Amino acid sequence: MHLLSSTEARLIEAALDLLGERGYKGATTREIAARAGVAEVTLFRRFGSKARLLAEAVRRAGAAFKEVAAHPSGDLRADLRTLAELYRGQLQRGGALVFVMASEAAREPELRRALGEALAGRLVTVAGFFKYYQAAGELRGGETAALIHAFFGPLIAASLFGVALERAPALDLEAHIEGFLRGWSA
Amino acid sequence: MHLLSSTEARLIEAALDLLGERGYKGATTREIAARAGVAEVTLFRRFGSKARLLAEAVRRAGAAFKEVAAHPSGDLRADLRTLAELYRGQLQRGGALVFVMASEAAREPELRRALGEALAGRLVTVAGFFKYYQAAGELRGGETAALIHAFFGPLIAASLFGVALERAPALDLEAHIEGFLRGWSA
DNA sequence: TACTTATGTAAGTATGCACTTACTATCAAG
DNA sequence: CTTGATAGTAAGTGCATACTTACATAAGTA
Numbered sequence: 446m447h448l449l450s451s452t453e454a455r456l457i458e459a460a461l462d463l464l465g466e467r468g469y470k471g472a473t474t475r476e477i478a479a480r481a482g483v484a485e486v487t488l489f490r491r492f493g494s495k496a497r498l499l500a501e502a503v504r505r506a507g508a509a510f511k512e513v514a515a516h517p518s519g520d521l522r523a524d525l526r527t528l529a530e531l532y533r534g535q536l537q538r539g540g541a542l543v544f545v546m547a548s549e550a551a552r553e554p555e556l557r558r559a560l561g562e563a564l565a566g567r568l569v570t571v572a573g574f575f576k577y578y579q580a581a582g583e584l585r586g587g588e589t590a591a592l593i594h595a596f597f598g599p600l601i602a603a604s605l606f607g608v609a610l611e612r613a614p615a616l617d618l619e620a621h622i623e624g625f626l627r628g629w630s631a
Numbered sequence: 632m633h634l635l636s637s638t639e640a641r642l643i644e645a646a647l648d649l650l651g652e653r654g655y656k657g658a659t660t661r662e663i664a665a666r667a668g669v670a671e672v673t674l675f676r677r678f679g680s681k682a683r684l685l686a687e688a689v690r691r692a693g694a695a696f697k698e699v700a701a702h703p704s705g706d707l708r709a710d711l712r713t714l715a716e717l718y719r720g721q722l723q724r725g726g727a728l729v730f731v732m733a734s735e736a737a738r739e740p741e742l743r744r745a746l747g748e749a750l751a752g753r754l755v756t757v758a759g760f761f762k763y764y765q766a767a768g769e770l771r772g773g774e775t776a777a778l779i780h781a782f783f784g785p786l787i788a789a790s791l792f793g794v795a796l797e798r799a800p801a802l803d804l805e806a807h808i809e810g811f812l813r814g815w816s817a
Numbered sequence: 818t819a820c821t822t823a824t825g826t827a828a829g830t831a832t833g834c835a836c837t838t839a840c841t842a843t844c845a846a847g
Numbered sequence: 848c849t850t851g852a853t854a855g856t857a858a859g860t861g862c863a864t865a866c867t868t869a870c871a872t873a874a875g876t877a
Contacts, residue, residue, distance in 0.1 A: 452823080470656035474865060484825055489866060564795050590800030595810050598784030601791065609750050614776030624781050628814025638854080660835065670855055675836060 453491055455481040460502045465538055469499065469556075500559035507535060511567060514574045521583050524574070525622050529600060533618075536604035568593065585631050596625055639677055641667040646688040647724055655685065655742075686745035693721055697753060700760045707769050710760070711808050715786060719804075722790035754779065771817050782811055 449457070459480035463472035474495050478485040492498035510531045518524055572589040575596075579586050603616035635643070645666035649658035660681050664671040678684035696717045704710055758775040761782075765772050789802035 450823090468654060468656065470654070470864095473863085475863095485865095486826085486867085487824065490823085495865065561796055564792075568792075568796075568800065587806065588800070588803060591803055591806045591810065593800065594785035594788050594802050594807065595781075598786070598788035599780035600784070602780050602784035602787050605787065606750075606754075610747055610754075614754065614774070614779065616780050617774060617777055620773065620777045621780065624777065624814040626814075628810040628812075636853090656834095659833085661833095671835095672837085672856085673854065676853085681835065 450491075452481075452483055452487060456483065456488055456491065456498060457502045457505060460498055461506060461538055464499065464502070472499075496553040496556040500556045503556075503559050503563050506538075507563070507567060510535060511570050514567075514570045517574055517577045519581075521578050522622065522626065525596070525625070526618070528574075529596075529618050529622065532597065532600055533604070533616075536600060571597075579631075582631050584629055592629060595629060638667075638669055638673060642669065642674055642677065642684060643688045643691060646684055647692060650685065650688070651724055658685075682739040682742040686742045689742075689745050689749050692724075693749070693753060696721060697756050700753075700756045703760055703763045705767075707764050707767075708808065708812065711782070711811070712804070714760075715782075715804055715808065718783065718786055719790070719802075722786060757783075765817075768817055770815055778815060781815060 456477065459477045460472065463477055463480065466472075474488055475485055477495075477498070478488045481488075488495075488498060492501065510528070513524070513527050513531060571593055575584060575589045575592040578584045579589070584592065599616060599621050603613070606613035607615075642663065645663045646658065649663055649666065652658070660674055661671055663681075663684070664674045667674075674681075674684060678687065696714070699710070699713055699717060757779055761770060761775045761778045764770045765775070770778065785802060785807050789799070792799035
């Protein structure tokens with residue numbers, strides 16, 4: 446995990462942005478390069494191919510998120526709020542499409558693998574987070590999958606609605622957390 | 632809304648399938664036609680363009696769903712179960728990508744409009760459904776948006792995880808409904 | 818100064834895609 | 848038995864895209 450040159454960092458930023466706006470096939474190398482303010486050929490010199498650039502971009506995304514989920518503070522409600530805010534920020538940057546790309550880009554094995562690993566890693570971290578609060582007696586026991594779906598699902602849904610509709614119903618974070626806690630507290 | 636010829640019906644089926652598997656740009660007219668068992672040129676004769684075919688496909692999808700949501704039975708839990716099952720079935724057929732296409736296909740105004748209308752129509756229907764049970768005193772008052780996100784979000788999340796991962800955590804429908812009712816019952 | 822490294826410009830290749838055109842085959846209805 | 852509708856085959860057009868190659872430039876370093 447070496448540091449990124451500014452050129453590489455700008456390409457990754459631009460790639461993430463465009464991924465969110467247009468999806469995998471819609472994010473063209475020309476446009477990524479233009480948005481990053483570099484020549485298209487530089488993209489290929491640095492990353493070799495579009496698939497590899499996007500795989501890198503996906504790998505880098507979400508480090509802060511894992512950081513929080515890996516270290517529960519003991520204050521469940523506060524942690525949930527932080528996670529929700531972080532996750533929402535990521536979704537706005539196209540994180541939602543991580544999922545979709547997995548199908549859209551199914552033909553690029555390298556990209557698919559990177560996506561799968563990134564997502565799986567996060568899920569494991571998040572599962573550990575919920576298990577911690579289950580063990581602490583604050584959340585009901587049972588499958589952590591149910592907690593993951595219940596907590597992140599509404600965030601994802603709100604983000605997808607926002608992408609698809611002009612006047613999408615907004616998600617009230619406080620209400621969401623309130624409902625989640627009511628539904629799943631021990 | 633005239634009836635579909637079998638050719639048209641098969642094209643729409645195939646389009647919906649491939650949309651789910653590959654996304655908008657990934658679903659090529661060649662492959663759609665092949666899966667439908669017709670010549671590619673027939674697709675263009677019938678629908679004029681790829682965008683119009685997909686817009687039609689999206690429009691037709693989900694009639695059964697609206698049917699249920701528009702007529703609450705009075706038994707909230709049973710209705711929720713039916714809706715969840717119907718919705719999950721649709722998501723498996725690529726319904727989740729309806730959202731994503733909206734960004735991926737942002738350049739096709741006709742498709743984007745059809746998607747927006749289809750989605751907006753459903754949201755209105757579903758909002759009405761929840762309002763009915765709020766008025767009946769079974770669900771807490773407040774924004775119906777929160778209920779929509781809380782109920783459908785987890786279904787969407789589970790579907791997206793399933794697309795992206797080989798061994799995705801499954802969603803236990805009963806547990807989901809249970810948690811939802813706990814969290815949002817009056 | 819000479820060499821290296823990171824970038825740029827410009828042109829081009831190969832491929833895949835949506836969509837078109839021209840012609841043929843089948844079949845049901847009048 | 849002709850006509851019209853619906854389908855097919857085959858070939859091709861035009862364009863956008865990922866990726867390549869060749870050459871130039873500027874800056875930093877030995």
